[in-house]
Amino acid sequence: MDMDIREIARRAKVSTATVSRAINRIPTVDPQLAKRVWKVVDELGYYPNTQARALVSGKSRIFGLVVSEITNPFFPEIVQTFENLAVQHNYEILLTSTIHDPKRMESSVRRMIERRVDGVAILTFGMEDSLIEHLRFRKVPLVFVDVGPDVPGVSNIRVNYQNGIRQAVQHLAALRHTRIAFVTGPLHLKSALARRDAFKTAMEEIGLPVAPEQIVVGDHTMEGGMRALDLISVRDCPTAVLCSNDMTAIGLMREAYDQGINIPHDLSVVGFDDIRLSEFMIPPLTTVQMSQTELAQIAFKALMNEVDGESPAQGKSEYELNTHLVLRRSTALAPGHDGRLKPLMVSGAGRGLSSPYRARRRKGMKPLA
C-alpha cells in the first residue's frame, strides 16, 4: 500500500542504503544496480517521504514567503514567480499572509519555525521587530525589502523609489502641471513614507513647492483611493495626482468616473507599482513600475545564496531594485493647455473627452448626485 524505501530495497535485492544512494544519484553506486533500483521505483510509483528526509538531513527544502495579503494584486505575480523558481530548485513554499494583523504576523512566524523553513522572504511592508528576532535567533536566512537590519544572514533589497517618482513628477511637469497632489499609503509603513518623501524631493528638485495640503493620506486600498479624490478636491484643486500605489489610483479613477471627472483631461493620474491590471484600466494607467517579477527573483536568489553559501562570508547581501515610469494614457496636458500642443506620446488619450465635465469641475461645482 504505502511504499517504503525498504520495500524497494527488498524488491531490488539491495540494501536500503543503496536505494537511497541510487535515488539521490550518488555516483559511487554501480550503474547496474542503480538501474535495477530505478526500475522498481518507477514500477511501484515510489516517492521518497520528504518528512523523513528533512528530519535526518536537517533541511526542509521549504522557503517561507510572507506577504501582506494575497488578494492585493501586487502579490500574486510575486507568488507565481517565486513558486516557479521554487519548483525549479526542488523547494516548496510556505505562503503566509499577515492581514496587517499582529496576531497573524505572530502565527506567521510560528508556522515558519514549526515547519523548519530553510529561509524566509519577508515581502510584506511592515513587521514586528520582535518577531523577526525569533527567526534571527534560529539562524534562519532572511530577506527583506528595504527594512532589514544590516547583519550577516539577512539580505536586503533596496528599492530605488526616487528614480521612478522623479520621472513621474517630471513627466507631469512637462505636461504643464504645477498643482500636483500626492496620495500616500498608511504612514506607519516605511515604504509609504519613502514614496512620499521621494515625491517631495522630486518636486523640490524642479522648483515646485509642495504645500502640506497637497499631500493627503490614503491607505493603499481602492476604497482609500475613492475617498482620496474628495480630499484632494476640496483643497488645492490640483490638475494631477500621483498615488502611492496602483490600487489607490484605480479607486481614485473609479470615483472620478462617478463624479463625472474625466481622466486624463480634467485630472491626470499616475500610479505606483505597475500591477498587471493597470494596463487594462480605463484609461490605461500611467504608473511607476516596480517589477514584481524582478523582486521575487531577487528575493529567491538571495535566499539561495544564503543557503548554498558554504562559507559564512557570503557575497554581498544588498540588492537593488530600480523603478521607472511607464507611460500610458491616464495623463494629459494640464487643463487650459490642450489647445496648443499635442499631448506627448499619449496617443488616443484625447478621445472620450467631454468638455462639460471639465467645465463643471473647474468651476468647483459639485458633481452630480
Add this chain to the structure above:
Amino acid sequence: MDMDIREIARRAKVSTATVSRAINRIPTVDPQLAKRVWKVVDELGYYPNTQARALVSGKSRIFGLVVSEITNPFFPEIVQTFENLAVQHNYEILLTSTIHDPKRMESSVRRMIERRVDGVAILTFGMEDSLIEHLRFRKVPLVFVDVGPDVPGVSNIRVNYQNGIRQAVQHLAALRHTRIAFVTGPLHLKSALARRDAFKTAMEEIGLPVAPEQIVVGDHTMEGGMRALDLISVRDCPTAVLCSNDMTAIGLMREAYDQGINIPHDLSVVGFDDIRLSEFMIPPLTTVQMSQTELAQIAFKALMNEVDGESPAQGKSEYELNTHLVLRRSTALAPGHDGRLKPLMVSGAGRGLSSPYRARRRKGMKPLA
C-alpha cells in the same frame, strides 16, 4: 541552540513522553507537571518539529491546493480564505499552480505526494485523469469542482451555472436586447462548456434563437477579451455581450474604450465570476457572481470532513454552489430604446454617454485608428 523535546524534558525533570503529552494537552498528565513543562517551553521558545511529528503520526497536516494560475484574479481570494481556514485548524497549505501545462500538473501531484498531504482541493478547471489516479491510488481525499468522479473519498462541488446565467440573459432581454453575443472560454474546459450551454439554454427558454455566429470563442484572458470584441463586431453586431468570465469582459471593455465604443450605451456587457476588481471597472461590471469565498469554504470543509470522518461511510460528498447576477453599470437599454424609459436600476450609467460613438458604431463604421 536547536531546541529539542529531550532538552525540555531534561530541564523540566520529566520524561520526553510527559513533555509530549503535556504539549498535546493530553488530560492524563498531572496539572502540576504540565505547568512545569509549559514554563520551560515558553522560556526556551520551543516549537515542536513538525516533520518528526508528521513522520510518526502519519498526518502531515498539509492540504494541497491546486489552482490554474495565482495571477488570475479569480484565485487569490480563494487562496486567502483557504489559508484563513487552514490556520484556524492548524493546517498548512501547499499551493500549486498548473500553468495549463501538463508538465506542471505532473510536478504538481508529485509535490503533493512527496509531502504526503492529507488531502487536496483541485480548483483548477481541467486536469489529467491519469494524474488524479495517482492521488486516488494513495487514498488521498480529494475535492473537485464539477469534474470529479462519483466515488468514495472524492467530494464534488457542483456549480449551478444555469441560475446566474439565466438571470443575466433575462436582465438583458428586459433591457430590450435581442442580439446577445457570448464569448466562451477555452473549449476544452468543462466549466467553459457548461457556461456556454447554460447561455444557450437560457436564450432558448425565452424564445431567443442563438445563431452560431453569436458565439465566439475566447480563452478566459484579458487579451482574449480584446480580440473577442472584433470578432463579435464583424458578425452580428450585437447590442449586448455575455462573457464566460470577468477577465474576458475586462479585456473587452478595454478594447471598446480604444475603439470609442461606449459601454453600456453602445454595448452592454456582462461578466462571470464577480472577481473583486469588477466592481472597480469603468463602468462597474455587471456580472454573475460565483462566490470565491464560498467556494473555498466548501472545499475546505469537504476536505476536513474526509479527514476527520472516522467512519468510511461519511456524509454526502456532493456540495452545491449557486450563482446569481449582480447588477452594476455595464448594461443599459439597447440602443434605440434609451429615449423612452429610464434604464432599470443602473443609475449614473447614463453619464459619460457620447453620442458620436454610438452613431459611428451603429453605422458600422471603423473605429478611429
Add this chain to the structure above:
DNA sequence: CTAAGTTGAGCAAACGTATTCTCGGCATGC
C-alpha cells in the same frame, strides 16, 4: 604470489516526536 590500495555495498546509528507497554505507587474494598 603477496601486500597494499581501491572500490562499492551493507550495517547500524541517528533525526525528533508520538505512543504502546510496563510498572510503581496509591487508594479502595474486603
Add this chain to the structure above:
DNA sequence: GCATGCCGAGAATACGTTTGCTCAACTTAG
C-alpha cells in the same frame, strides 16, 4: 492488613530516511 484496581509517569519502540563506518572483493604494484 492484604489483595485488587487504578492512575499516571517513564522506558522503549516505531516512523522513513540519510550517512558514517565496516568490510569483502577486486585491482595493482612490488
